[in-house]
Amino acid sequence: AQSVAQPEDQVNVAEGNPLTVKCTYSVSGNPYLFWYVQYPNRGLQFLLKYITGDNLVKGSYGFEAEFNKSQTSFHLKKPSALVSDSALYFCAARGENRDDKIIFGKGTRLHILP
Amino acid sequence: GAGVSQSPSNKVTEKGKDVELRCDPISGHTALYWYRQSLGQGLEFLIYFQGNSAPDKSGLPSDRFSAERTGGSVSTLTIQRTQQEDSAVYLCASSFRPRGIGEKLFFGSGTQLSVL
Numbered sequence: 001a002q003s004v005a006q007p008e009d010q011v012n013v014a015e016g017n018p019l020t021v022k023c024t025y026s027v028s029g030n031p032y033l034f035w036y037v038q039y040p041n042r043g044l045q046f047l048l049k050y051i052t053g054d055n056l057v058k059g060s061y062g063f064e065a066e067f068n069k070s071q072t073s074f075h076l077k078k079p080s081a082l083v084s085d086s087a088l089y090f091c092a093a094r095g096e097n098r099d100d101k102i103i104f105g106k107g108t109r110l111h112i113l114p
Numbered sequence: 115g116a117g118v119s120q121s122p123s124n125k126v127t128e129k130g131k132d133v134e135l136r137c138d139p140i141s142g143h144t145a146l147y148w149y150r151q152s153l154g155q156g157l158e159f160l161i162y163f164q165g166n167s168a169p170d171k172s173g174l175p176s177d178r179f180s181a182e183r184t185g186g187s188v189s190t191l192t193i194q195r196t197q198q199e200d201s202a203v204y205l206c207a208s209s210f211r212p213r214g215i216g217e218k219l220f221f222g223s224g225t226q227l228s229v230l
Contacts, residue, residue, distance in 0.1 A: 006156075034218065044205070044221040090157055092219075098211075101170050102147065102219065106156030 002027045004093050006105035013081045014113050021076040021108045023091030028100070033074040034092040035065055036104075044090070050074060061085070081112045120206050120222035127196055128230055135191040135225045139208030146183055147219065148191050152202040163189065164211060196229045203227070
């Protein structure tokens with residue numbers, strides 16, 4: 001069965017420091033991986049995706065994510081956090097079969113401290 | 115419309131009543147998902163429609179839940195005999211899924227369901 005795990009319910013980072021939000025996955029075959037963000041009182045927004053190619057993918061708002069096949073991980077990163085990055089972050093994945101569905105982790109709340 | 119539209123935005127109902135939640139996806143999008151967001155539970159998959167394929171209903175929590183998608187467009191999620199544990203935000207998302215390419219989802223604003 002497919003699954004996505006986000007081991008941290010909450011991550012606190014000081015403004016200006018690098019941040020990492022962790023994600024591991026289990027899907028059939030080659031994975032398609034995603035990160036979404038939910039700002040307070042706003043809908044879910046796409047941040048970035050990994051399909052194939054470079055293991056480091058870049059997305060919106062200066063975020064990037066690193067795909068590690070051996071560790072089945074897709075951690076979200078940013079070199080220098082902003083207070084405005086405070087939000088709820090969701091990792092998502094699906095398998096390579098055409099009819100595979102996208103499933104999400106439980107989310108990680110990111111607090112950037114000024 | 116420009117985005118995924120869900121209605122109503124808020125629904126308050128009494129325990130035991132039936133409710134219908136509606137989703138209008140982006141025109142031309144072949145894939146449509148329903149998810150449920152509860153505090154501490156993240157985004158729980160409910161059901162997935164993809165083109166003319168049979169829907170993936172594996173996430174529906176009980177037989178009180180059902181969904182249909184008419185004409186490959188509008189979808190309705192129906193919850194019969196609602197229970198208090200059904201209270202949550204129900205999110206709809208759609209995407210265009212060309213073969214072999216990972217697509218991104220476009221989400222609606224959700225329906226906040228409160229069962230009293």
